Amino acid sequence: xxxxxxxxxxxxxxxxxxxxLVLKGSILMQKPDRFSWMxxxxxxxxxxxxxxxxxxxxxxxxxxxxxxxxxNPVFRxxxxxxxxxxxxxxxxxxxxxEVSVLDxxxxxxxxxxxxxxxxxxxxxxxxxxxxxxxxxxxxxxILEKRGDSTLLTLVNTRLNAPIDPSAWKVTQSVR
Amino acid sequence: xxxxxxxxxxxxxxxxxxxxxxxxxxxxxxxxIGLGSISLEKNLGLMLPGDDQIRRxxxxxxxxxFSDDVIISLEVSSSDRSSDDLIQAARxxxxxxxxxxxxxxxxxxxxxxxxxxxxxxxxxxxxxxxESALSRLDSRLDSDxxxxxxxxxxxLLVTPGSALMTPVVRSDxxxxxxxxLGSLQALSSSLGYDIELENGYFISRDHAHAMxxxxxxxxxxxxxxxxxxxxxxxxxxxKLPGFVSADIVAGHLHTISNEDVIKRDIWLALSxxxxxxxxxxxxxxxxxxxxxLPLLPAAxxxxxxxxxxxxxxxxxxxxxxxxxxxxxISVDYGIHVYMAVRSGGGRADAVKRVAKxxxxxxxxxxxxxxxxxxxxxxxxxxxALFSIASIVLCLACALLLLPHLVSGPQRRRSxxxxxxxxxxxxEKHRLAVIVCWVLAMIAAVVSSTQLSFENDIxxxxxxxxxxxxxxxxxxxxxxxxxxxxxxxxxxxxxxEALRRNRLVYRDAVAVMGEERFASLSSVWPLRGEMAENTxxxxxxxxxxxxxxxxxxxxxxxxxxxxxxxxxxPFFEGLYADRGRAASLEGLEVFARLKxxxxxxxxxxxxxxxxxxxxxxxxxxxLAIGERYPETFxxxxxxxxxxxxxxxxxxxxYLSGIAGLLIPILAFLLxxxxxxxxxxxxxxxxxxxxxxxxVPVLGLSxxxxxxxxxxxxxxxxxxxGIFMVHAxxxxxxxxxxMAVTLSAVTTLIGTGVLLFARHPIxxxxxxxxxxxxxxxxxxxxxxxxxxYRQFLEGGVx
Numbered sequence: 001x002x003x004x005x006x007x008x009x010x011x012x013x014x015x016x017x018x019x020x021l022v023l024k025g026s027i028l029m030q031k032p033d034r035f036s037w038m039x040x041x042x043x044x045x046x047x048x049x050x051x052x053x054x055x056x057x058x059x060x061x062x063x064x065x066x067x068x069x070x071x072n073p074v075f076r077x078x079x080x081x082x083x084x085x086x087x088x089x090x091x092x093x094x095x096x097x098e099v100s101v102l103d104x105x106x107x108x109x110x111x112x113x114x115x116x117x118x119x120x121x122x123x124x125x126x127x128x129x130x131x132x133x134x135x136x137x138x139x140x141x142i143l144e145k146r147g148d149s150t151l152l153t154l155v156n157t158r159l160n161a162p163i164d165p166s167a168w169k170v171t172q173s174v175r
Numbered sequence: 176x177x178x179x180x181x182x183x184x185x186x187x188x189x190x191x192x193x194x195x196x197x198x199x200x201x202x203x204x205x206x207x208i209g210l211g212s213i214s215l216e217k218n219l220g221l222m223l224p225g226d227d228q229i230r231r232x233x234x235x236x237x238x239x240x241f242s243d244d245v246i247i248s249l250e251v252s253s254s255d256r257s258s259d260d261l262i263q264a265a266r267x268x269x270x271x272x273x274x275x276x277x278x279x280x281x282x283x284x285x286x287x288x289x290x291x292x293x294x295x296x297x298x299x300x301x302x303x304x305x306e307s308a309l310s311r312l313d314s315r316l317d318s319d320x321x322x323x324x325x326x327x328x329x330x331l332l333v334t335p336g337s338a339l340m341t342p343v344v345r346s347d348x349x350x351x352x353x354x355x356l357g358s359l360q361a362l363s364s365s366l367g368y369d370i371e372l373e374n375g376y377f378i379s380r381d382h383a384h385a386m387x388x389x390x391x392x393x394x395x396x397x398x399x400x401x402x403x404x405x406x407x408x409x410x411x412x413x414k415l416p417g418f419v420s421a422d423i424v425a426g427h428l429h430t431i432s433n434e435d436v437i438k439r440d441i442w443l444a445l446s447x448x449x450x451x452x453x454x455x456x457x458x459x460x461x462x463x464x465x466x467x468l469p470l471l472p473a474a475x476x477x478x479x480x481x482x483x484x485x486x487x488x489x490x491x492x493x494x495x496x497x498x499x500x501x502x503x504i505s506v507d508y509g510i511h512v513y514m515a516v517r518s519g520g521g522r523a524d525a526v527k528r529v530a531k532x533x534x535x536x537x538x539x540x541x542x543x544x545x546x547x548x549x550x551x552x553x554x555x556x557x558x559a560l561f562s563i564a565s566i567v568l569c570l571a572c573a574l575l576l577l578p579h580l581v582s583g584p585q586r587r588r589s590x591x592x593x594x595x596x597x598x599x600x601x602e603k604h605r606l607a608v609i610v611c612w613v614l615a616m617i618a619a620v621v622s623s624t625q626l627s628f629e630n631d632i633x634x635x636x637x638x639x640x641x642x643x644x645x646x647x648x649x650x651x652x653x654x655x656x657x658x659x660x661x662x663x664x665x666x667x668x669x670x671e672a673l674r675r676n677r678l679v680y681r682d683a684v685a686v687m688g689e690e691r692f693a694s695l696s697s698v699w700p701l702r703g704e705m706a707e708n709t710x711x712x713x714x715x716x717x718x719x720x721x722x723x724x725x726x727x728x729x730x731x732x733x734x735x736x737x738x739x740x741x742x743x744p745f746f747e748g749l750y751a752d753r754g755r756a757a758s759l760e761g762l763e764v765f766a767r768l769k770x771x772x773x774x775x776x777x778x779x780x781x782x783x784x785x786x787x788x789x790x791x792x793x794x795x796x797l798a799i800g801e802r803y804p805e806t807f808x809x810x811x812x813x814x815x816x817x818x819x820x821x822x823x824x825x826x827x828y829l830s831g832i833a834g835l836l837i838p839i840l841a842f843l844l845x846x847x848x849x850x851x852x853x854x855x856x857x858x859x860x861x862x863x864x865x866x867x868x869v870p871v872l873g874l875s876x877x878x879x880x881x882x883x884x885x886x887x888x889x890x891x892x893x894x895g896i897f898m899v900h901a902x903x904x905x906x907x908x909x910x911x912m913a914v915t916l917s918a919v920t921t922l923i924g925t926g927v928l929l930f931a932r933h934p935i936x937x938x939x940x941x942x943x944x945x946x947x948x949x950x951x952x953x954x955x956x957x958x959x960x961x962y963r964q965f966l967e968g969g970v971x
């Protein structure tokens with residue numbers, strides 16, 4: 001897979017919030033090191049990563065904030081994990097996670113962190129569910145040790161579709 | 176007086192010549208056998224000046240084994256392969272490597288629970304924040320600032336991968352730990368490589384390389400074990416998939432490569448020089464007995480090694496190597512004796528005619544080496560002892576034994592060409608010769624003003640191109656080119672070393688700024704400070720700030736729909752017992768920092784701080800170090816400068832002693848100031864030729880080339896004394912031919928070093944060839960011209 005374009009709906013059930021947080025937006029990925037996360041609801045927020053540089057924009061501040069992944073190790077790990085789940089690079093994750101097949105039709109895999117996993121203190125398990133034709137990832141369900149959960153559902157997924165260069169500008173897509 | 180004594184000695188030895196020859200043979204054979212039981216050291220410390228700073232820095236580097244790790248850089252050489260394939264290959268290699276040659280492999284930071292680490296760190300924050308940090312925190316406790324913090328927290332929840340961030344947000348809603356984390360992160364990544372972590376593996380920014388740090392018990396200085404290690408690693412790399420290529424970066428490769436280059440150079444030098452010597456002696460003299468001439472210094476060196484090993488406790492390879500070269504010059508004594516016996520009709524006692532100049536020549540050469548005893552370098556003392564023993568033995572054999580071995584009727588009456596007639600003709604143009612010499616000397620003086628002295632340790636590295644190419648490529652991919660300088664602070668305990676380090680840190684930061692001085696003291700408070708910080712933290716919150724913060728959070732939480740319990744972990748831990756605060760090393764991030772910045776020694780601890788090895792930082796830090804007796808600086812720049820200063824002053828000192836001893840000895844033996852002055856002309860010419868030619872060739876002087884120059888002085892004074900003595904006493908002892916042969920043999924022996932690939936051999940070759948050639952030409956042309964011009968008539 002060279003590129004990925006998808007819309008998403010993410011439902012987060014967090015102890016920190018009074019009610020579930022439902023995000024709607026879109027994702028872009030392009031190998032080797034481009035990643036974009038755009039949220040349209042409930043706030044407008046955009047993040048574009050190119051190599052080590054992270055650019056963020058949100059409607060409240062109306063400002064672009066630039067940070068370096070190399071200076072934010074936890075953020076780097078968090079982003080890397082999400083990219084790995086989305087890109088389907090599960091083979092390289094076998095050192096960190098134990099995998100079991102929950103269902104075959106459609107394929108559903110459950111990943112449980114090993115002791116060596118960077119997120120072992122936080123993640124209880126991650127379940128990924130594919131489309132029926134197994135080409136696309138449909139859902140990622142992250143269950144945390146403290147009881148929080150995140151369900152990410154991808155829709156309109158397109159693999160290896162060309163991506164307009166302007167899509168990598170952090171302020172373009174959500175404004 | 177001398178002649179009478181020598182004559183008596185020679186005659187009495189003649190009576191016992193069979194016994195003496197038998198004894199010499201037995202002693203030589205015993206020495207050859209004894210060679211096997213002598214253990215030589217590779218310790219280069221013997222050759223270091225007796226400067227405390229230099230010794231301490233070198234000892235630190237040797238004991239730290241900083242350079243013993245091997246780094247392997249894997250590269251995906253196929254464009255359709257990804258970093259996932261690279262990680263698979265790294266994992267495979269990690270699985271293959273193991274004891275006894277490999278003690279561990281670090282391929283990343285897999286296994287670190289980063290979020291758990293940060294949460295643990297948050298528990299220590301009260302102990303880590305000092306008064307000024309609390310004051311900054313106080314300014315963030317107003318309504319606007321709290322609202323900004325909550326908005327930032329909310330925004331974190333909408334980022335991808337927010338699952339990992341949520342626990343941190345709950346425990347630190349104001350981002351109090353950001354400052355500490357920033358400092359820790361800056362220190363962890365300071366002076367390191369350009370690395371990304373992918374699935375816990377070290378991956379380059381271009382995602383095409385993976386890095387593994389291979390830990391090994393094999394010391395860089397152990398050549399044979401290094402060879403085993405590199406072969407083992409190469410075997411392991413062969414097993415990787417075809418789309419992965421690998422580069423090894425290791426000090427061990429330098430050791431192996433240098434050894435290979437030196438072996439090739441020695442083999443080349445021995446082959447060419449051996450063949451040339453044999454051809455020269457046999458074809459020129461057409462006498463198989465001439466083959467004995469190179470055997471004399473060889474036998475003398477063998478015996479001298481055994482004698483020196485009996486006297487010295489630590490006898491170094493380096494000394495034997497240098498001493499062997501030095502002793503090679505004593506082949507000249509045999510040549511002079513052989514020529515005298517030949518020109519004396521094959522009579523052994525013909526040696527009496529040349530005994531005096533041979534002894535004078537040997538004494539002046541010995542005086543050069545005797546000067547080394549005045550050095551502060553222990554290695555020079557050994558060099559002097561070994562060289563003097565070799566020369567004295569060779570001199571004794573040449574004067575007392577050799578004449579009996581090469582005497583007897585000439586098998587074939589053949590006149591060895593001497594070229595004396597041609598040189599006589601040149602004397603008619605002596606004024607022109609003298610003027611040319613003066614002009615050449617002036618040119619050499621002018622050129623010598625550009626002379627520089629090079630003491631950079633890297634000049635002694637003769638590693639082959641493939642080693643250097645791999646390192647260049649590695650630095651292109653991974654960064655971290657130059658080694659930093661290190662400031663070392665010692666203490667009986669870790670706490671004591673840290674306390675001293677704190678004082679040095681404050682001074683250092685004032686000079687160069689925090690960002691350039693990577694020190695543990697920037698993040699690691701003293702135990703007492705941590706206790707004070709904790710007390711201050713509690714007081715801070717008890718003074719109404721806790722309730723104020725709770726109120727402000729409640730006030731703004733509705734906007735973001737944060738629950739009432741959203742930040743309870745923070746408030747619950749506000750006054751928790753921080754008894755564990757004293758054990759920062761329980762946190763992996765601090766443990767890793769301690770591993771890198773602290774070294775445990777037999778007599779305590781050393782805390783290390785790193786900074787760029789540039790003059791503008793090294794000089795002020797040296798000054799700071801002088802104020803604190805428990806500190807010292809390890810810097811290539813400073814080491815090079817100290818070595819340069821120390822070696823230069825040493826050389827000036829030794830040259831001064833040799834410069835005084837040689838003319839004094841020459842005068843005492845020649846007993847004529849004018850004869851002495853003329854005899855010194857080849858010495859002056861040889862030295863000036865070196866000083867003038869080295870800068871013209873774009874080279875610099877270094878320690879080995881200076882020692883070589885002193886050997887040139889020893890040789891050239893011989894040429895001068897022989898020529899002046901023969902001329903003054905009108906000897907027909909084949910002196911010109913003997914001097915020519917001496918020079919030619921030396922030029923052959925050292926000339927082959929011009930083809931050497933190792934920079935040290937090349938440097939010695941250039942110095943010796945230039946000096947000996949110039950000294951020889953001066954002895955053949957300038958000495959007779961000056962003699963004829965200024966001394967003619969002084970015939971005995």
